[in-house]
Amino acid sequence: MFVQEIAQEHAAAAVEGHAGKFDAGETIIHHVANSSISEPLIKLPTIMGIDFSVTKHVFMLWLVAATLFVVITWLVRRYLKQDRLIPSGAMNGLEAVVEFVRDEMVRPNVGNKWVTTWAPLMLTFFFFILGANLIGLIPIFDVLGLLDHYVLHTAEGSFVKEVMHGGTTATANYNVTAALATITFGAIIVAGSKAHGAVKHWMNLVPHGLAWPIYILLIPIEIMGMFVRPFALTMRLAANMTGGHIAILAILSFVFLFAEMGGALTGIGAGVIASVPLAVGISGLEIIVVLVQAYVFTLLTAVFIGMAIHVHH
Amino acid sequence: MDKIHYFGAAIGLGMIVIGAALGIGKFAAAAAESIARQPSAADKITGAVNLPLFLLEGVAILAEVFVLLIVLMK
Numbered sequence: 381m382f383v384q385e386i387a388q389e390h391a392a393a394a395v396e397g398h399a400g401k402f403d404a405g406e407t408i409i410h411h412v413a414n415s416s417i418s419e420p421l422i423k424l425p426t427i428m429g430i431d432f433s434v435t436k437h438v439f440m441l442w443l444v445a446a447t448l449f450v451v452i453t454w455l456v457r458r459y460l461k462q463d464r465l466i467p468s469g470a471m472n473g474l475e476a477v478v479e480f481v482r483d484e485m486v487r488p489n490v491g492n493k494w495v496t497t498w499a500p501l502m503l504t505f506f507f508f509i510l511g512a513n514l515i516g517l518i519p520i521f522d523v524l525g526l527l528d529h530y531v532l533h534t535a536e537g538s539f540v541k542e543v544m545h546g547g548t549t550a551t552a553n554y555n556v557t558a559a560l561a562t563i564t565f566g567a568i569i570v571a572g573s574k575a576h577g578a579v580k581h582w583m584n585l586v587p588h589g590l591a592w593p594i595y596i597l598l599i600p601i602e603i604m605g606m607f608v609r610p611f612a613l614t615m616r617l618a619a620n621m622t623g624g625h626i627a628i629l630a631i632l633s634f635v636f637l638f639a640e641m642g643g644a645l646t647g648i649g650a651g652v653i654a655s656v657p658l659a660v661g662i663s664g665l666e667i668i669v670v671l672v673q674a675y676v677f678t679l680l681t682a683v684f685i686g687m688a689i690h691v692h693h
Numbered sequence: 694m695d696k697i698h699y700f701g702a703a704i705g706l707g708m709i710v711i712g713a714a715l716g717i718g719k720f721a722a723a724a725a726e727s728i729a730r731q732p733s734a735a736d737k738i739t740g741a742v743n744l745p746l747f748l749l750e751g752v753a754i755l756a757e758v759f760v761l762l763i764v765l766m767k
């Protein structure tokens with residue numbers, strides 16, 4: 381949304397006004413933000429007012445979706461083709477995760493009756509968010525960028541150059557998480573409507589049998605709560621992902637700040653003593669955060685759907 | 694005076710951290726204590742602590758986003 385736009389403006393300003401001095405803030409924002417909409421990776425036409433151009437984050441989303449689709453379909457197909465029921469290899473891991481999501485997260489919240497209806501959505505959420513989070517943590521694109529810089533020598537502004545300018549986490553973009561939370565918002569309404577009927581679901585939002593003055597207060601609060609829950613989901617996921625990246629990049633930029641202050645040797649010293657060990661530590665923390673955030677998003681969605689199905693009033 | 698918004702953002706960030714740390718500390722203390730009293734219910738206690746913990750984290754993160762907005766928008 382609009383945090384992202386401001387970040388993009390800062391990133392654009394960083395690219396334009398990059399004369400000599402190292403500016404930590406602008407460099408970091410440039411790495412975290414999406415590529416600017418005026419210079420996308422692939423230029424596509426605008427259809428019905430929607431710009432379909434592929435930016436860095438859109439490219440990462442497609443990459444995650446394609447990878448997950450191929451890997452999971454391949455694993456399940458291979459398992460279904462074999463003649464014994466015991467899974468082997470990576471299928472073991474997949475099955476463990478699927479069972480964990482279904483039995484520990486969805487079933488206790490949604491209930492036995494609806495678990496088969498909502499488990500697929502939760503699994504999709506979990507794997508997609510986990511994949512998108514993790515792929516931002518793997519520096520494949522930065523390594524490929526080095527390869528490009530020293531071996532391939534592609535032209536300035538080419539597709540390869542643009543893609544390889546730092547891999548990014550698609551879930552650190554507020555637009556992506558807002559879209560995911562919109563699905564949650566819809567799922568809550570669909571779940572309530574399926575369980576109680578379209579009219580009863582809306583009446584379930586407030587408790588029955590209270591004095592009428594209370595409803596004047598209660599109905600606006602409940603309607604606000606309906607929108608606040610997906611909003612909180614949006615902010616939590618995106619801010620967690622952005623925050624971790626900013627922390628790592630800020631610590632790594634000490635190297636350049638110190639090098640600017642006291643020469644190259646000082647910079648290398650700061651890197652060896654402080655920056656690199658700290659950045660490694662925070663990267664380790666990020667692995668936990670990545671797992672926890674995928675878990676939290678899925679769990680909270682399951683809880684909200686469960687709240688729409690089992691009304692406690 | 695044109696950089697005074699950094700001051701507000703820094704103070705806000707500090708206060709967020711104080712609040713979130715107090716909240717998480719209380720959760721951790723209560724969870725550790727109750728697990729010590731009843732080790733067999735550890736799973737249930739962890740499950741019950743998890744959800745409010747994430748809600749707390751969400752509030753703190755929201756506040757941090759607004760601090761970031763203060764810095765970026767001036």
